[in-house]
Amino acid sequence: MTISEFNRKLRAGETSAGAITDECLRRIEADNPRLNAFIHVMDQVRQDARDADADLAAGRDHGPLHGVPISVKDIIDVRGVPTTAASRVREGHVAAADAPSVTLLRRAGAIIIGKTNLHEFAFGTTNEDSAYGPARNPHDPSRSPGGSSGGSAASVASGMSLATLGTDTGGSIRIPAALCGIVGLKPTYGEVSADGVVPLSRTLDHIGPLTQDVTDAWLLYHALVGRPITRQLSAAPASSLRLAVPRRYFCDLLDDDVKASFERALDQIRRAGARVDVVDIKHADLIGPIYLHIVLSDAVAYHAATLDSMPERYTEPVRTRLEMGRSILAEDYVRALNGRETLRREVDAALSGRDALVMPSVPIPAPPIGATQIRVGSQEEPVRNLTLRLTQLFDLTGHPAISLPMAPTPAGLPCGFQLAGARGQTNALLEAALAVEHTLRN
Amino acid sequence: MTVDFWLQMALADAERRGLPALKPLLEGLARSTRALRESDLNDRADVPRSSPAQGRSA
Numbered sequence: 130m131t132i133s134e135f136n137r138k139l140r141a142g143e144t145s146a147g148a149i150t151d152e153c154l155r156r157i158e159a160d161n162p163r164l165n166a167f168i169h170v171m172d173q174v175r176q177d178a179r180d181a182d183a184d185l186a187a188g189r190d191h192g193p194l195h196g197v198p199i200s201v202k203d204i205i206d207v208r209g210v211p212t213t214a215a216s217r218v219r220e221g222h223v224a225a226a227d228a229p230s231v232t233l234l235r236r237a238g239a240i241i242i243g244k245t246n247l248h249e250f251a252f253g254t255t256n257e258d259s260a261y262g263p264a265r266n267p268h269d270p271s272r273s274p275g276g277s278s279g280g281s282a283a284s285v286a287s288g289m290s291l292a293t294l295g296t297d298t299g300g301s302i303r304i305p306a307a308l309c310g311i312v313g314l315k316p317t318y319g320e321v322s323a324d325g326v327v328p329l330s331r332t333l334d335h336i337g338p339l340t341q342d343v344t345d346a347w348l349l350y351h352a353l354v355g356r357p358i359t360r361q362l363s364a365a366p367a368s369s370l371r372l373a374v375p376r377r378y379f380c381d382l383l384d385d386d387v388k389a390s391f392e393r394a395l396d397q398i399r400r401a402g403a404r405v406d407v408v409d410i411k412h413a414d415l416i417g418p419i420y421l422h423i424v425l426s427d428a429v430a431y432h433a434a435t436l437d438s439m440p441e442r443y444t445e446p447v448r449t450r451l452e453m454g455r456s457i458l459a460e461d462y463v464r465a466l467n468g469r470e471t472l473r474r475e476v477d478a479a480l481s482g483r484d485a486l487v488m489p490s491v492p493i494p495a496p497p498i499g500a501t502q503i504r505v506g507s508q509e510e511p512v513r514n515l516t517l518r519l520t521q522l523f524d525l526t527g528h529p530a531i532s533l534p535m536a537p538t539p540a541g542l543p544c545g546f547q548l549a550g551a552r553g554q555t556n557a558l559l560e561a562a563l564a565v566e567h568t569l570r571n
Numbered sequence: 572m573t574v575d576f577w578l579q580m581a582l583a584d585a586e587r588r589g590l591p592a593l594k595p596l597l598e599g600l601a602r603s604t605r606a607l608r609e610s611d612l613n614d615r616a617d618v619p620r621s622s623p624a625q626g627r628s629a
Contacts (some may be wrong), residue, residue: 194595249607330572412612414606415607415612418603418606418607419602419607421600421603422604422607425600442618445592449590449592449593449596450591450596451583452593453593453596453597453600456577456581456584456597456600457604458572458577461604461607461608464607464608464612464613465607467612467613467614468607468610468612471612475608526595
C-alpha cells in the first residue's frame with residue numbers, strides 16, 4: 130500500500146495506524162529472516178501506532194505521514210537505540226537524540242518502525258559487507274538489493290514499511306531503489322540536514338526517502354525539508370517535458386536488458402509528446418576518478434583513529450578500501466575538487482532550458498550476492514564501478530536526482546530510470562518524475 | 572611526485588603494514604590518479620588562466 134492510499138483509507142475510517150503497523154510487523158516476522166532487511170525493530174512501535182490512532186480520533190491530525198510506519202537506515206540516529214552503521218566499530222553506541230531528519234518525519238506524524246541494514250558505514254553498493262550479514266533482494270534473495278541503503282529498499286519493496294529514510298553519497302538511495310523496483314530520491318545537496326548521520330563524506334552525503342511511488346517521495350521530501358504541503362503534487366503534462374539524454378558515457382556500458390528497457394521508456398516518453406535531446410557531459414570520463422579521490426579522502430579522515438585502534442572490527446573489504454584513502458596526495462585531492470566544479474558547470478549547462486537529464490539508474494540488474502565482476506557486452510567490470518557509474522555524478526555536483534521503476538528485465542528483475550534536475554529545484558524534478566511515472570505506467 | 576613513484580611508495584607501505592589486499596586497489600587508484608593528472612582540467616603555473624588549454628567549460 131502506498132502512503133497516499135493509506136492516507137485516504139485512514140481518513141475514511143477504513144484502516145488505522147495500528148492495523149498497518151501490525152501488517153508491517155507481520156511481514157517483518159515472516160520475511161526478515163530471509164531478507165535480513167532490519168537490524169532493529171522498535172520496541173514501542175505498537176504503542177506509537179495506538180497513540181497515533183488516539184490522536185486522530187481526538188482530532189489531532191499530525192499531517193501527511195500520520196500513523197505511517199517508516200524505517201530508518203541504521204546510520205541515522207533514532208533516540209534510545211544504537212546507530213550501528215552495520216559495523217562492530219560502533220558497538221555500545223546508543224543515540225541520545227533523533228537526527229533532525231527523523232525529528233521532522235515524526236513531526237509530520239511518522240512512526241519509526243525500525244532500523245535497517247546497510248553496507249558497513251555506507252561504504253559499498255551491494256550491502257554484502259555488514260556486521261549483520263547481507264541484506265537480500267525481495268525479487269530474488271540470491272541477489273543483492275543494492276546499497277548502501279539495501280535493507281531500507283528491501284523493507285519497502287517487501288511491505289515491511291511504507292517508506293524508508295536513506296543516505297546517498299555515490300548512489301546509495303538510487304541504486305537500491307532501482308534494483309528493488311521502488312522510487313529513490315536524492316534531494317539537492319544540503320536541503321535535508323545530515324546532522325545525526327554517521328558521515329561517509331560530509332561534502333557528498335545526501336539524505337532522502339525511498340518509497341513506492343513518486344507521490345510518496347514528494348510527501349516525505351516535504352516533511353524532510355520542514356515545508357508544509359500547500360497543494361497536491363501535479364504531474365507536468367508529458368508533452369511539455371524537455372528532457373535530454375547524455376548518451377556518451379551514460380549509455381556506453383549497459384546490460385542488454387537494461388538498455389532495452391531504457392530505450393523502450395524513452396520511446397514511450399517521446400510518444401507522449403516530450404522533447405528528448407542528446408547532450409554531452411564533456412568530462413564524464415573523469416567522474417569516477419574525481420569521485421574516488423574525494424570520497425576516499427573524506428572517509429579516511431573520519432575513520433583514521435578507529436582504523437588505527439580497532440582495525441579488526443571493520444569488515445575486511447571496507448577496511449581495505451578505507452586504507453586506500455591514506456595514500457592520496459593533497460595535490461590530487463585538490464585536482465579532484467577542481468574537477469568537481471567543472472562537472473557541476475557542465476551539468477548546469479546540460480540542464481539549461483530543460484526539465485531533467487535522463488538515463489538508467491544502474492547499468493545492470495541486481496547482481497548475484499558474492500559477484501565481484503559482471504560481464505557487460507565484451508567487458509568484465511567490477512560490480513562496484515558498474516553500480517556507481519550512473520549515479521555518482523549527481524552526488525559530486527549536488528543536483529537532485531530520482532530513480533523510478535521502468536520495465537523489468539525478461540527475468541523479472543527491476544530496472545531504474547533516473548532523472549536529474551536543476552540544483553535547488555527538487556520540487557520541479559518531482560513534478561517531471563511524476564509525469565514520467567504516469568507515462569511509463571500507461 | 573610522479574604517479575609511478577607514488578605507487579611504488581604506496582605499495583611498499585602496504586607491504587610494510589601487512590596489507591597485501593590493498594595492493595591491487597592502489598594500482599586501480601593509480602590509474603584514476605593518472606587520468607586526473609593527465610586531464611585538461613588542471614591549472615598550470617606556466618599557462619595563462621584564460622588559455623583554452625585549461626579546458627574549462629561553460
